[in-house]
Amino acid sequence: MKITENHPLEELSPGDEAELVRICTEDDFYVFANASGNHNPMHLAEHDGDGDGEPEAVAPAMWVGSLISAVLGNILPGAGTLYRSQSFEFLERAHAGDELISKVRVTEKRDNGDVVLDTTVSRTSDGALLVRGTAVVTAPTVKLGFDDLHVPGLVVQRHRHFEALMETVDGIPATVTAIVAPEEPNSLGGALLARDKGIIEPILVGAPDKIAEAAAELGESLAGIELVEAQDHAQAAALSVDIVNAGRAQALMKGHLHTDDLLRAALRKPNGLRAGRRFTHVFVMDVPSLPHPLLVTDAAINIAPDLPTKVDIVQNAIDLAISLGIDEPKVGVLSAVETVNPQIPSSTDAALLSKMAERGQIHGGLVDGPLAMDNAVDLAAARTKGITSQVAGRAQILVAPNLDAGNMIAKQLTYIAKAEGAGVVLGAKVPIILTSRADGDEARLASCAVAALHEARLSGRLPARAAAQ
Known part of the structure; x- marks a missing residue:
């Protein structure tokens, strides 16, 4: 003491x-x-x-x-x-x-x-x-x-990054989105809320009677919304992928079905949604204590990614960050330590990813690693460790060594740091919006907005005003 x-x-x-x-x-x-x-x-x-x-x-x-x-x-x-x-x-x-x-x-x-x-x-x-x-x-x-006198800490609890995101997406035409099995109130309600905000134009794919029951429970009308009948979740996922491939939708949104069922249809070899990269998941986190959005990847799909998969994880996250208005995203590749240790594979992967970015094999952002969590996000911690880097202490993207770590980081930020998180899957022909049953309205809207912005930039539909932001 x-x-x-x-x-x-x-x-x-x-x-x-x-x-x-x-x-x-x-x-x-x-x-x-x-x-x-x-x-x-x-x-x-x-x-x-x-x-x-x-x-x-x-x-x-x-x-x-x-x-x-x-x-x-x-x-x-x-x-x-x-x-x-x-x-x-x-x-x-x-x-x-x-x-x-x-x-x-x-x-x-x-x-x-x-x-x-x-x-x-x-x-x-x-x-x-x-x-x-x-x-x-x-x-x-x-x-x-x-x-040492310890005074109570203060957290400025506001989700200003999602508020700014909603303002940006306001200038974009609604993204036609196939909603897969929105057969209970949470999943249907999120889609209808995003429709009311002008973010998406939903096509509902699933069991008509269950969707109607969910709408009745919400007190919502489905008038004017296209509904495509499916007998089960596997068929709903397959039909939704077909709708995208036919050019009728620019995004997918997970409803009341298992993520595996949705991704199985998206990853099918004939007429799937593969686009050359691994499918990877990104959480866009609005952390009240940070001055910028924080992207965490991969927290939901790739369990123990090898180096080539991590390359796609990093590149997908950089591309999404650019769509969100971050011109040159700063990527911190996480490990337990900030020095390369051959006995800690995540540290050697991080060093290789950093060097690959220097050589242009990963482009569009600044990549540095290995970085421990503290010196990735806290400038004082980075300086205490003597780390000289444009990324250390300023990371806007955190690349976790595996799914366990990524999921824990995202949930700790949500439940301890009072963050809100928007979840999307990238690497497919169109963004795939993943929401959880525990997500509130703000997280569901933000997930739709993130997907809409990314799709609009990739398709050239992003207005100059929104792109500048």
Whole structure:
């Protein structure tokens, strides 16, 4: 247990210095907006605060200035310090992702017990001075030591990435989608909700009586929706694949049937949906604590993928990320360690995938590995490990070593980190939308939106406005 000691008045001398380093995030700005009441859109990541068409995510000046108080209260003078006054001069702006260093230096001890300190905040990447000023504090007079104080953590719980996704898909014509066996309320309800939002135009394939019962339970009308009769789930899957091959649908959506039954029809050798790559699954996760969507793959199809399969897993995920508006996706290939260890096959696969991307065998994104989970998604963890990489700490795609790991990551994000996940299968002629019985409306809509955006980009139906986003 680390003991933190303060520096009472008698220990202080002019020239004493202290500093702290902090990486600022978009969520910091939302917390500040809630705590201060300052809702200026210049500081909120998904808003354009000055009308230039781009969101700014400029760090609130007083938030930057407040970093100085952390040095004063935690280190110098430390516990027991109280502010008397603080002046600020703001010279430059910080943005989300910047690493900032706040410093204080004692310049004067006054007879009344006050201490005067020069205060600054700078950006570490270029040394730019952002804030300077002078603090006057009442220093503690008693020597104190504390165990590390743990305060409750905060999570900004919002699914802004899915909200942005819905805005983007709004400009795309509805994607005609064959819904396979939507024979109970959840699966039918998800398809009808996506229809109501203009994301898909459903063709319902299954047992008419069961579909009608599900619609009645939902209180929904099926008027105007095409319904193709199938006697069982195998026939429903086969007919849905036929509808796609006939050019009548641009996507498939899983209803109330086993995934294996659907994929068996899609993978059939005559008149299936094979398109040259392995079928792979991607979860698009909206994690409240992350400033970007996080893609997790493969969590549902390939159990123990070999290297060639992992190449397809990575390439499919990159292609999908590009469809979602990520220009050059950053791919972190996961292992238990961040160094190559021949006794850990996932680490050697990760290194090979990284090198294959360098040689152009995987294209469209930046691929790095092996990376452990912490240094793939957390910049501070990557820097602590001394990893220099454009991907480490910034990964937008996580490639799991096997299905077990991928599924666990996705479910941990959902149930512990309060993420929402959209699931799609790629590598087929058209996207295949996979939803779970446990999925809520937001996840079902997002799955449809992800598939619609990807299909629209691949088919050239994506309007210029949506593609630019």
